[in-house]
Amino acid sequence: MEIIAAVFAEDIQLRPVPGPATQIDLTGIQFSAPAPGVPPVTVGPHLMVLVWCPSDHGGFGALEVVFTRDGEPEPVARNVQPLQIEPGKFNYRLIRAELSFPDHGTIVAHCSIDGGPTTRVPYTLLAPAE
Numbered sequence: 001m002e003i004i005a006a007v008f009a010e011d012i013q014l015r016p017v018p019g020p021a022t023q024i025d026l027t028g029i030q031f032s033a034p035a036p037g038v039p040p041v042t043v044g045p046h047l048m049v050l051v052w053c054p055s056d057h058g059g060f061g062a063l064e065v066v067f068t069r070d071g072e073p074e075p076v077a078r079n080v081q082p083l084q085i086e087p088g089k090f091n092y093r094l095i096r097a098e099l100s101f102p103d104h105g106t107i108v109a110h111c112s113i114d115g116g117p118t119t120r121v122p123y124t125l126l127a128p129a130e
Contacts, residue, residue: 105124
């Protein structure tokens with residue numbers, strides 16, 4: 001299995017199109033957001049991970065997402081989910097982590113399947129606009 005894309009998104013909609021096929025509509029893609037208050041704060045963005053299962057794969061795996069503060073080795077959150085995807089097809093997983101920010105900065109989601117290649121997705125908490 002392979003990660004095709006990983007983004008923080010507000011909403012995902014699936015709709016059938018002729019073929020038969022499915023179209024995926026993502027809205028509210030973001031890699032940063034203003035702090036909802038004065039840090040420390042906790043936010044819960046949704047990470048969407050799109051996964052493809054090649055036709056020669058068995059269809060089973062495990063998605064692991066480890067969140068780390070930029071530049072620090074210790075994880076701030078971790079999520080592991082089983083994957084079952086029909087060979088030759090795509091699917092997605094939503095991960096909602098409660099991320100604590102002691103101050104403005106970046107947390108990086110490290111996404112991998114069965115210990116394979118890692119896709120990194122940053123999420124930066126910004127100071128509110130003045």
